[in-house]
Amino acid sequence: MAITTRRYDAIVVGAGGSGMRAALELARAGLKTAVLSKVFPTRSHTVAAQGGIAAPLANSTEDNWHWHMYDTVKGSDYLGDQDAIEYMCRRAIEVVVELEHMGMPFDRLENGKIYQRPFGGHTQDYGSAKMAMRACAAADRTGHAMLHTLYQQNVRSNTQFLVEWMALDLIRDPQDGAIVGITALEMETGELFILQGKAVLLATGGAGRIYWATTNAFINTGDGLGMVARAGLPLEDMEFWQFHPTGVAGAGVLITEGVRGEGGYLLNKNGERFMERYAPNAKDLASRDVVSRAMTTEIKEGRGCGPHADHVLLKLDHLGPDVIKHRLPGIREIALKFANVDPIRDPIPVVPTVHYQMGGIPTNYMGQVIAPEAASKEAIVPGLYAAGECACVSVHGANRLGTNSLLDLLVFGKSSGEQVIKDLRGQPTPHRNLPKDAGEATRARLARLDSAKSGERVPELLNDLRRTMQAHCGVFRFGDDLKKGVQLVEEIAARAARIFISDKSKVYNTARVEALELENLVETAVSTMISAEARKESRGAQSRDDFPDRDDKNWMKHTLWYKEGNRLDYKPVHLRPLTVQTMEPKVRTY
Amino acid sequence: MKLTIYRYDPDKDAKPYYQDYDVPIDAHDRMLLDALVKAKAIDDSLSFRRSCREGVCGSDAMNINGKNGLACITKIAELPQHVTLRPLPGLPVIRDLIVDMTQFFKQYHSVQPYVINNDPPPERERLQSPEEREHLDGLYECILCACCSTSCPSWWWNPDKFVGPAGLLQAYRFIADTRDQATSERLDNLEDPYRLFRCHTIMNCVDVCPKGLNPTKAINHIKELLVKRAV
Numbered sequence: 001m002a003i004t005t006r007r008y009d010a011i012v013v014g015a016g017g018s019g020m021r022a023a024l025e026l027a028r029a030g031l032k033t034a035v036l037s038k039v040f041p042t043r044s045h046t047v048a049a050q051g052g053i054a055a056p057l058a059n060s061t062e063d064n065w066h067w068h069m070y071d072t073v074k075g076s077d078y079l080g081d082q083d084a085i086e087y088m089c090r091r092a093i094e095v096v097v098e099l100e101h102m103g104m105p106f107d108r109l110e111n112g113k114i115y116q117r118p119f120g121g122h123t124q125d126y127g128s129a130k131m132a133m134r135a136c137a138a139a140d141r142t143g144h145a146m147l148h149t150l151y152q153q154n155v156r157s158n159t160q161f162l163v164e165w166m167a168l169d170l171i172r173d174p175q176d177g178a179i180v181g182i183t184a185l186e187m188e189t190g191e192l193f194i195l196q197g198k199a200v201l202l203a204t205g206g207a208g209r210i211y212w213a214t215t216n217a218f219i220n221t222g223d224g225l226g227m228v229a230r231a232g233l234p235l236e237d238m239e240f241w242q243f244h245p246t247g248v249a250g251a252g253v254l255i256t257e258g259v260r261g262e263g264g265y266l267l268n269k270n271g272e273r274f275m276e277r278y279a280p281n282a283k284d285l286a287s288r289d290v291v292s293r294a295m296t297t298e299i300k301e302g303r304g305c306g307p308h309a310d311h312v313l314l315k316l317d318h319l320g321p322d323v324i325k326h327r328l329p330g331i332r333e334i335a336l337k338f339a340n341v342d343p344i345r346d347p348i349p350v351v352p353t354v355h356y357q358m359g360g361i362p363t364n365y366m367g368q369v370i371a372p373e374a375a376s377k378e379a380i381v382p383g384l385y386a387a388g389e390c391a392c393v394s395v396h397g398a399n400r401l402g403t404n405s406l407l408d409l410l411v412f413g414k415s416s417g418e419q420v421i422k423d424l425r426g427q428p429t430p431h432r433n434l435p436k437d438a439g440e441a442t443r444a445r446l447a448r449l450d451s452a453k454s455g456e457r458v459p460e461l462l463n464d465l466r467r468t469m470q471a472h473c474g475v476f477r478f479g480d481d482l483k484k485g486v487q488l489v490e491e492i493a494a495r496a497a498r499i500f501i502s503d504k505s506k507v508y509n510t511a512r513v514e515a516l517e518l519e520n521l522v523e524t525a526v527s528t529m530i531s532a533e534a535r536k537e538s539r540g541a542q543s544r545d546d547f548p549d550r551d552d553k554n555w556m557k558h559t560l561w562y563k564e565g566n567r568l569d570y571k572p573v574h575l576r577p578l579t580v581q582t583m584e585p586k587v588r589t590y
Numbered sequence: 591m592k593l594t595i596y597r598y599d600p601d602k603d604a605k606p607y608y609q610d611y612d613v614p615i616d617a618h619d620r621m622l623l624d625a626l627v628k629a630k631a632i633d634d635s636l637s638f639r640r641s642c643r644e645g646v647c648g649s650d651a652m653n654i655n656g657k658n659g660l661a662c663i664t665k666i667a668e669l670p671q672h673v674t675l676r677p678l679p680g681l682p683v684i685r686d687l688i689v690d691m692t693q694f695f696k697q698y699h700s701v702q703p704y705v706i707n708n709d710p711p712p713e714r715e716r717l718q719s720p721e722e723r724e725h726l727d728g729l730y731e732c733i734l735c736a737c738c739s740t741s742c743p744s745w746w747w748n749p750d751k752f753v754g755p756a757g758l759l760q761a762y763r764f765i766a767d768t769r770d771q772a773t774s775e776r777l778d779n780l781e782d783p784y785r786l787f788r789c790h791t792i793m794n795c796v797d798v799c800p801k802g803l804n805p806t807k808a809i810n811h812i813k814e815l816l817v818k819r820a821v
Contacts, residue, residue, distance in 0.1 A: 103705030112717030511634035
């Protein structure tokens with residue numbers, strides 16, 4: 001039986017910040033667009049972002065995009081592409097002001113302008129000791145406010161959402177590799193569909209569920225990464241995972257860096273503000289990789305807090321009840337619920353927790369997916385686009401600055417939408433024919449799940465995967481651990497080919513969804529471990545015991561991982577910005 | 591911990607039934623959602639929605655021992671040993687604890703939930719004083735979990751005609767926004783025996799809101815505005 005096919009101009013996979021920002025462009029341009037989401041759009045994980053969105057509005061301190069760019073390049077530990085970083089920083093004011101016009105409930109200053117707070121790694125005057133107030137905030141619910149605002153605007157623009165649909169595989173034209181559509185599962189009915197489109201934009205977010213301790217939602221399973229890997233395209237810089245310094249110990253739930261932006265700080269068991277030793281200038285507002293390493297060192301050297309000496313404390317009671325209630329109400333709620341402490345009186349137990357994936361699907365700054373082909377390292381894959389956390393533009397390089405993620409979503413959501421419009425208007429051709437075997441690979445995957453009578457159970461396999469990543473690819477990495485980790489994730493990948501679910505029902509089968517998600521998590525984990533083992537240096541979020549220094553001569557390059565044979569390739573970093581001078585690599589201190 | 595859970599799979603079941611699960615709880619399991627995830631590891635056919643697991647996405651609203659709430663921020667320690675879980679009341683059940691929320695979102699969409707301002711946008715942000723912005727507190731934080739509307743008897747009776755507490759809270763969120771210019775159209779949209787006035791201040795909505803919001807207060811503000819407009 002043929003798979004039912006629906007036709008669109010453009011298909012957006014994912015309805016978080018970047019997917020919905022892109023969708024808004026497409027809907028306003030009148031393109032026939034479908035936006036798929038595994039969850040109702042306002043449940044996407046952008047909703048959990050807290051502290052703010054970066055833009056050099058200079059509402060409270062002097063600021064400009066040059067300084068923001070410098071901080072971002074330095075924050076990336078010189079692995080970020082400087083053309084893309086310039087592009088993002090130069091469009092920051094535009095997209096944030098637009099968001100305000102859309103109705104975003106930003107906090108306000110007395111003069112009526114948007115409230116901005118300091119954030120880690122954001123400085124004035126090219127890395128001086130003075131912090132810039134650059135993070136535009138809606139209390140500590142900035143992501144929630146932004147996601148709802150974007151959804152509201154999409155309602156206004158009559159965007160067509162396919163809610164609770166899961167994208168499964170890309171469909172490529174065998175002639176030239178162009179993307180001509182996707183396969184997708186309607187969760188409520190259990191039906192498989194082919195969605196044919198001239199443009200497919202992946203906005204599927206991060207995959208932080210590969211780790212045991214994560215701030216990420218259950219849905220963050222790297223679906224776009226799995227789709228790209230299975231289609232034979234590479235994933236870029238997957239070794240770089242951000243450990244956020246302040247996840248609630250034992251629960252993983254995020255406590256925003258905005259707490260430290262408002263004046264909170266970290267303490268070890270001696271009551272010492274230890275960040276003063278690691279980052280004399282920025283202290284608790286050093287870059288996240290730096291703070292997470294410092295915390296891990298404190299814990300490892302026996303200065304952790306609690307009966308097991310396994311966390312440090314985030315103190316904020318000195319900010320006073322007014323600041324906490326007005327600027328940080330959400331984290332107070334979280335601390336009360338998940339740590340049983342009221343931060344108005346007591347510090348919050350925190351521990352570095354996986355938070356953000358710097359790597360992803362390789363794109364340029366217009367959201368076009370790029371991959372090596374013939375002589376070019378950056379040939380455009382026709383018909384395929386990616387934006388947001390699933391994409392690697394790369395603006396975050398080896399370490400992202402706080403508040404640059406929401407900015408990334410808006411800038412590249414918008415630019416990729418603009419590029420899709422340009423590409424479709426430039427070539428007003430009919431849809432290409434689907435290949436004869438379109439959807440067969442997906443159908444085979446589903447058929448295997450439906451017919452398997454025994455095999456590996458999803459929860460156990462997932463736990464093994466997450467524990468392996470946590471133990472072998474953490475804040476500090478060790479050569480032997482990584483080697484062993486590669487072997488372990490490859491064993492898990494082999495077991496994943498034999499996944500089994502008992503539930504064979506069609507209607508809203510969440511066991512099936514979780515099994516399909518697991519396959520994507522496995523691709524993500526394998527790419528991470530193999531890329532990390534191969535990179536023989538320390539840079540940003542990758543810190544190796546056996547190679548403790550950054551090695552610009554041999555390793556200032558992007559990793560490309562291919563699923564087939566776990567092959568690795570590399571490509572140069574774009575050191576040349578669009579209009580300004582290259583920001584030369586320097587020793588990175590805060 | 592013992593969970594008694596409403597089960598219904600239209601593929602297999604002629605009618606719904608309740609199933610008991612004995613879930614072993616350890617010190618790491620804080621929230622009801624942790625127990626549910628464990629129950630699903632025992633029986634993978636058990637179906638429920640969940641995502642952020644920290645009370646901001648609104649996915650895992652359900653009826654917990656007779657009261658609507660979010661599983662992910664309901665502490666096990668504060669529940670009795672035996673917990674009965676049902677889908678949110680008043681909505682069609684798709685499967686187990688998963689309900690069809692179409693009607694709920696239809697009502698949300700019906701209030702034009704977006705800022706309407708037809709002036710040409712200024713080059714920078716529209717200005718708003720901190721006091722003006724404060725009017726949005728207690729309104730914009732809604733996570734659309736539907737705990738409130740599905741605990742409201744007026745909404746159970748007229749889900750197609752009465753906007754319900756969640757939709758009305760959002761209606762007021764835009765009326766209260768100084769950047770919005772459509773107050774009069776918004777009031778026209780609600781001036782109706784059903785859309786607004788089916789609220790009889792039963793206040794179940796306030797009682798169950800997991801974010802501590804007060805839809806009844808917002809509804810009263812709208813009613814006051816309508817009265818003011820009439821005189």
